[in-house]
Amino acid sequence: MSGVCLTLKDIQINLNGKPLLQINTCIEPGATLTVMGPSGIGKSSLLAYVAGFLSSDFSASGEIFLGDCCLNDLPAEQRGIGLLFQDPLLFPHLSVAQNLLFAVPRRVSHRRQQVDQALEAVGLKGFGDRDPATLSGGQKARVALQRLLLSQPKAVLLDEPFSRLDAHLRQEIRQHVFQTLQQAELPSILVTHDAEDAAASGGPVMTLG
Amino acid sequence: MLRAAPWLMISLLTIPVLAGLSAIVLPAFAYLPALQYHEPGLMVWRELWGTPGIGRSALLSLSAGLLAPLLSLLLVMLFLASTSGTRWAAVMRKLVAPLLAVPHAAAAFGLAFLIAPSGFALRLISPELTGWQRPPDLLILNDALGLSMMLGLVLKEIPFLLLMALAALPQLNADQRVTMARSLGYRPILGWLWTVAPALYPLLRLPLFAVIAFASATVDVALILGPTLPPTLSVRIIGWFSDPDLNQRLLASAAALLQLMITLFAIAVWIVAENIVARLYRAMLLSGNRRHGHAVLNVLGKSLMVMTLGTLLISLLLLFIQAFAGTWRFPDNLPAAWTLRHWQSVGPLLLAPLGNTLLLGLLSTAFAVLLVVAVLEHERRQGRAPAQILWAIYIPLLVPQVAFLYGLTLLLEQLRWQPGLLMVGLAHSLFVVPYVYLSLAEPYRRLDPRWQQLAATLGASPNRTWWCIKLPLLLAPLATAFAVGLAVSIGQYLATLLTGAGRVTTLTTEAIALASGGTRATIAVWALLQAAVPMLGFAMAIMLPRLWWRKRRDMTGQLT
Numbered sequence: 001m002s003g004v005c006l007t008l009k010d011i012q013i014n015l016n017g018k019p020l021l022q023i024n025t026c027i028e029p030g031a032t033l034t035v036m037g038p039s040g041i042g043k044s045s046l047l048a049y050v051a052g053f054l055s056s057d058f059s060a061s062g063e064i065f066l067g068d069c070c071l072n073d074l075p076a077e078q079r080g081i082g083l084l085f086q087d088p089l090l091f092p093h094l095s096v097a098q099n100l101l102f103a104v105p106r107r108v109s110h111r112r113q114q115v116d117q118a119l120e121a122v123g124l125k126g127f128g129d130r131d132p133a134t135l136s137g138g139q140k141a142r143v144a145l146q147r148l149l150l151s152q153p154k155a156v157l158l159d160e161p162f163s164r165l166d167a168h169l170r171q172e173i174r175q176h177v178f179q180t181l182q183q184a185e186l187p188s189i190l191v192t193h194d195a196e197d198a199a200a201s202g203g204p205v206m207t208l209g
Numbered sequence: 210m211l212r213a214a215p216w217l218m219i220s221l222l223t224i225p226v227l228a229g230l231s232a233i234v235l236p237a238f239a240y241l242p243a244l245q246y247h248e249p250g251l252m253v254w255r256e257l258w259g260t261p262g263i264g265r266s267a268l269l270s271l272s273a274g275l276l277a278p279l280l281s282l283l284l285v286m287l288f289l290a291s292t293s294g295t296r297w298a299a300v301m302r303k304l305v306a307p308l309l310a311v312p313h314a315a316a317a318f319g320l321a322f323l324i325a326p327s328g329f330a331l332r333l334i335s336p337e338l339t340g341w342q343r344p345p346d347l348l349i350l351n352d353a354l355g356l357s358m359m360l361g362l363v364l365k366e367i368p369f370l371l372l373m374a375l376a377a378l379p380q381l382n383a384d385q386r387v388t389m390a391r392s393l394g395y396r397p398i399l400g401w402l403w404t405v406a407p408a409l410y411p412l413l414r415l416p417l418f419a420v421i422a423f424a425s426a427t428v429d430v431a432l433i434l435g436p437t438l439p440p441t442l443s444v445r446i447i448g449w450f451s452d453p454d455l456n457q458r459l460l461a462s463a464a465a466l467l468q469l470m471i472t473l474f475a476i477a478v479w480i481v482a483e484n485i486v487a488r489l490y491r492a493m494l495l496s497g498n499r500r501h502g503h504a505v506l507n508v509l510g511k512s513l514m515v516m517t518l519g520t521l522l523i524s525l526l527l528l529f530i531q532a533f534a535g536t537w538r539f540p541d542n543l544p545a546a547w548t549l550r551h552w553q554s555v556g557p558l559l560l561a562p563l564g565n566t567l568l569l570g571l572l573s574t575a576f577a578v579l580l581v582v583a584v585l586e587h588e589r590r591q592g593r594a595p596a597q598i599l600w601a602i603y604i605p606l607l608v609p610q611v612a613f614l615y616g617l618t619l620l621l622e623q624l625r626w627q628p629g630l631l632m633v634g635l636a637h638s639l640f641v642v643p644y645v646y647l648s649l650a651e652p653y654r655r656l657d658p659r660w661q662q663l664a665a666t667l668g669a670s671p672n673r674t675w676w677c678i679k680l681p682l683l684l685a686p687l688a689t690a691f692a693v694g695l696a697v698s699i700g701q702y703l704a705t706l707l708t709g710a711g712r713v714t715t716l717t718t719e720a721i722a723l724a725s726g727g728t729r730a731t732i733a734v735w736a737l738l739q740a741a742v743p744m745l746g747f748a749m750a751i752m753l754p755r756l757w758w759r760k761r762r763d764m765t766g767q768l769t
Contacts, residue, residue: 018722023280034284051584051662051665051666052665053662053665055592056592056593073677075668075671076665076666076667077297077664077665077667077670077671080668081666082666082667083662083663083666085663087659089659089660089663091678091682092682092761092763092764093681093682093758093761094765102664102667102669102677103667103668105668118470131761131762131763132761133762133763134762147667150666151666151667151668152668153666157666165418177543187476201417
């Protein structure tokens with residue numbers, strides 16, 4: 001699998017006409033750009049803009065490229081950009097396996113087999129029929145990451161994904177996420193308050209504000 | 210398709226109302242070519258003025274339109290103040306929707322069984338306290354001042370205002386405000402009255418106006434509990450409209466216009482009073498009273514609400530008892546014998562009205578839920594909704610039904626449209642759509658937007674997201690909205706009577722037709738059925754999502 005670069009070209013985000021942040025960068029496959037800064041500086045708006053659902057209070061300019069492909073005019077679901085939220089957000093009405101199956105594109109063959117393999121890869125073999133509410137915090141985080149990977153994104157956005165985890169879990173999950181993203185050669189943007197997150201990502205750090 | 214939804218809803222709710230109102234203007238001024246009236250003039254108004262007791266009828270409508278809402282509002286505010294943050298509020302949250310489901314007519318019949326001279330209340334204290342061995346000759350029901358009618362209205366408006374208030378409170382952070390006031394030394398109830406009530410009131414204004422419109426122009430409650438000599442204006446309009454002498458329709462049109470003016474006048478009086486009360490209230494609020502009256506308000510708020518809701522519950526229970534009662538002589542508290550006879554006699558007559566009731570309810574509600582979901586989903590995708598929607602929702606609720614439905618019927622007759630189930634169903638939708646919207650809008654907007662964003666980043670289209678994620682997550686509020694719609698449709702009296710030209714019978718029209726002249730037992734059977742169907746709907750709306758999601762822990766409860 002060979003990844004493509006995620007390029008943010010002259011991006012500027014404004015709130016009610018006032019510029020919040022500017023960014024112009026290129027993220028290599030497998031690399032992570034960490035964006036840090038105080039609340040309200042527009043970090044989450046940057047992710048929303050790249051993912052394709054910036055709220056109408058904001059305006060933004062600049063172009064987003066995946067490889068040579070410009071994403072600006074594509075709706076969120078066609079951008080090929082995955083997103084990890086603060087919470088694992090496993091769909092509460094679906095079983096663990098159904099959560100994963102929802103993410104596998106329809107063109108993929110042997111979709112159920114892919115789901116089973118994904119569960120096995122994170123040590124959750126046999127958990128497919130479980131209610132997500134019965135998983136532990138660490139298990140939920142792993143399932144959320146596997147679900148993201150099964151959707152075959154070309155780039156990943158991380159919105160403080162470790163901030164709600166207990167201290168002992170945080171390090172383990174953090175390592176697991178960055179390792180997985182590197183292996184999959186996915187470029188990623190991490191938004192965080194935590195300097196340890198930035199250090200663990202091993203990539204460039206941009207501090208706003 | 211989705212883009213058209215808001216405008217479809219706005220036109221559906223406003224055009225029939227406006228068309229209906231405009232259809233009564235010309236006949237009211239003696240212009241109705243179909244009946245050979247070609248010269249407009251004021252003769253109809255002169256005739257209306259000369260009708261015996263017309264002033265009293267108008268005054269009855271006006272006073273009911275002001276007093277019933279005022280009493281309901283005071284009771285609801287007192288109750289909320291005295292129970293904020295307590296277990297009472299949680300219990301109320303569970304009770305309020307099923308109580309709202311009880312149709313006006315069923316509640317009014319039950320109340321009649323309770324307070325009539327031969328009713329349950331006097332049976333309880335007779336002959337021990339009163340010495341009465343036979344029912345006293347008192348005019349309690351249908352009293353000339355309309356007091357029992359107002360009581361009936363208050364009983365039914367309280368659950369509505371409570372539901373509206375309970376839905377509005379979360380956005381006000383009521384607990385936080387009260388905590389803040391308490392830290393400044395205010396007792397909890399006064400803290401609530403000074404910091405939460407002024408913020409809550411504006412959110413209750415439109416619902417209150419709807420209550421005023423309903424109370425000032427009610428027909429079904431007035432037929433059952435209201436005065437008879439003379440009856441309220443709304444009842445007289447229906448009388449003139451149903452008169453075999455078609456010329457009476459001119460009179461009905463003018464009276465319908467008068468009814469509209471009375472309702473608008475009541476709302477205007479209310480708005481003027483609002484200004485005065487707001488000033489007094491502010492002065493009281495700023496006087497620094499932290500303690501005085503706390504104990505009284507506490508007892509008053511809770512006991513009055515227990516009494517009102519208790520009355521409603523006992524009334525329903527009485528329907529039940531009466532429907533199975535055999536011999537039940539006067540001062541006996543309970544029937545001496547029980548029987549199924551009344552059900553056997555009603556049984557064969559039941560099929561058509563029950564079928565019509567269910568058909569109308571299911572069709573108008575299904576249509577309303579589809580339309581409302583389309584409007585809310587469009588709002589979600591666009592990020593905003595047309596500002597006119599809130600007003601459109603309230604138009605059919607603010608204009609007196611008897612005025613515009615009567616006009617609409619005149620109009621349909623002139624267009625020679627066949628009255629039938631379709632027309633009645635559309636008329637029901639005028640009321641079902643607003644209530645379904647009011648019930649569904651909050652939960653729909655409150656659904657965490659991240660579910661949708663997450664599904665999109667996983668590659669799911671908006672439509673797939675709706676079917677696979679949003680629909681299941683919103684199953685419980687959708688089921689509740691469906692039950693609300695069903696209850697509203699089942700309770701419709703005027704809409705069925707007028708647009709169905711009396712030929713479409715439902716449980717409600719049959720029950721009310723018995724109001725004058727039916728035996729108590731038959732009335733009880735019909736009214737009980739009328740109340741049972743919507744209650745059943747609510748029971749299913751609560752049970753089904755729980756059963757469906759019994760294996761998904763996070764789906765039971767917290768999303769509704």
